[in-house]
Amino acid sequence: MAKQPMLKFVSVDRDMPEKRAAENRKEDFNEIYAEFAAQKAAExxxxCSQCGVPYCQSHCPLHNNIPDWLRMTATGRLKEAYALSQSTNTFPEICGRICPQDRLCEGNCVIEQSGHGTVTIGAVEKYITDTAWENGWVEDITPAADRSEKVAIIGAGPGGLAAADVLVRAGVKVTVYDRHDRAGGLLTYGIPGFKLEKDVVMRRVKLLEDAGVEFVLNCNVGEDITFQDIRAQNDAVLLATGVYKGRDLSGPGAGADGIVPALDYLTCSNKLSFGDTVPEYESGELNAEGKNVVVIGGGDTAMDCVRTAIRQGAKSVKCLYRRDRANMPGSQRETQNAEEEGVEFVWLSAPKGFTGNPVNGVIVQKMRLGAPDASGRRSPEVIEGSDYTEDADLVIKALGFEPEDLPTLWGEKDLPVTRWGTVKAAFETHQTDLDGVWAVGDIVRGASLVVWAIRDGREAAASILDSLSATAAVAAE
Structure with missing residues (x-):
């Protein structure tokens, strides 16, 4: 009888790829996790327990067929594992690196509930696709029979790129507009290289370019081209702009020099990784070297900022968050990585004001957790008389992101938005009430995960294709 290749969680312990020592990894922006070797990935x-109801799959926004590609990996069928992984996920090697698996697939792994430690799904997903690239299994995109329809996508982030992939494969002519000088959105300029090296993103962009997707970069819609012209020139338009407007700080001194938005800081650092010259870094404005750095916020963007500051040679790096560790929104894995690298977390703390201009200190007020709010999380309350001052030469605001006022920026008052400024779109089709316009990702959801943007982009592209086909059928009658 053939030996059982799966269900080895009882005899084989959970094991992650080797992580570079903190003292070494904080000297550069390279990824911190090594690759699995073939034997270790299979092991x-x-x-995987191959459970009848795979919660890992149902809790993945893309509903990736995780149990099947784990079995294929365990039995050496890596090329098939990649094909299956790619069938539901446009960028599996990116999700394998940056998805918060602890909150999604791995966090719902059945064997984790039984005390055996979750399957390392993200690391295996990354290994499968990196192996596919190395072996030439990632094939060029061959569009189906050319179609005459043209679709414009505004925003070259994960949602826009995922939609472009589906559309160009169907033979549609796709043009992607983006304000930056490189495609990728937050994948390129928002996420540091130690989590996602940039060649991983650029090779996907090149795959789309080679398939015929046209990228119009350094293009601000509403300034360099009007939204109305884009609509007039195309059969459909997809909005995938993301949310880039950082939430601001209040309090005395909040406008002082040296208090900077997180995205400006991360974009500067990522441009340096491409070899660009960045004046704001050269001047010291967005450079943490030799400075006491305070990052305000507790999400993944805050984690990216503190770990970037460490690599830039900051004198000290502290992260202020108004709740405790258990209630922070960011990944616990990233928090641990930051602590290993020398970041100090100051829990139950919030800024009350700032001293100096340029800034030289943060007036901190201590907090305690009170009754739960509407979301069920305990609300932070100020402890009166607990104020003190933290030294700070650079303060980074990582308080989350809000949508820009697109109807005003684009002169399109009929673009439907919610009271929060996000675009209104149908849940399943992602179509807006504006004729021929769809919307996906953070501009609809608010700041969310890359994997949700990928799902939205794929679904919207399918909806656009259905609409184009229906229109063509009517025209042919």
Whole structure:
């Protein structure tokens, strides 16, 4: 009888790829996790219990067929594992690196509930696709029979790129507009290289370019081209702009020099990784070297900022968050990585004001957790008389992001938005009430995960294709 290749979670312990020592990794922006070797990837994949109801799959926004590609990996069928992974996910190697698996697939792994430690799904997903690239299994995109329809996508982030992939494969002519000088959105300029090296993103962009997707970069819609012209020139338009407007700070001194938005800081650092010259870095404005750095916020963007500051040679790096560790929104894995690298977390703390101009200190007020709010999380309350001052030469605001006022920026008052400024779109089709216009990702959801943007982009592209086909059928009658 053939040996059982799976269900080895009882005899094989959970094991992640080797992580570079903190003292070494904080000296550069390279990814911190090594690759699995083939034997180790197969071993870890074999721990999957192949349960009848795969919660890992149902809790993945893309509903990736995780149990099947784990089994294929365990039995050496890597090329098939990649094909299956790619069938539901446009960018599996990116999701394998940056998805918060602890909150999604791995956090719902059945064997985790039984005390055996979750299957390392993200690391295996990354290994499968990196192996596919190395072996030439990632094939060029060959569009189906050319179609005459043209679709414009505004925003070259994960949602826009995922939609472009589906559309160009169907033979549609796709043009992607983006304000930056490189495609990728937050994948390129918002996420540091130690989590996602930039060649991983650029090779996907090149795959789309080679398939015929046209990228119009350094283009601000509403300034360099009107939204109305884009609509007039195309059969459909997809909005995938993301949310880039950082939430601001209040309090005395909040406008002082040296208090900077997180995205400006991360974009500067990522441009340096491409070899660009960035005046704001050269001047010291967005450079943490030798400075006492305070980052305000507790999400993944805050984690990216503190770890970037460490790599830039900051004198000290502290992260202020108004709740405790258990209630922070960011990944616990990223928090641990930051602590290993020398970041100090100051829990239950919030800024009350700032001293100096340029800034030289943050007036901190201590907090305690009170009764739960509408979301069920305990609300932070100020402890009166607990104020003190933290030294700070650079303060980074990582308080989350809000949508820009697109109807005003684009002169399109009929673009439907919610009271929060996000675009209104149908849940399943992602179509807006504006004829021929769809919307996906953070501009609809608010700041969310890359994997949700990918799902939205794929679904919207399918909806656009259905609409184009229906229009063509009517025209042919």
């Amino acid at each position: 870890q994949a074999s721990r």
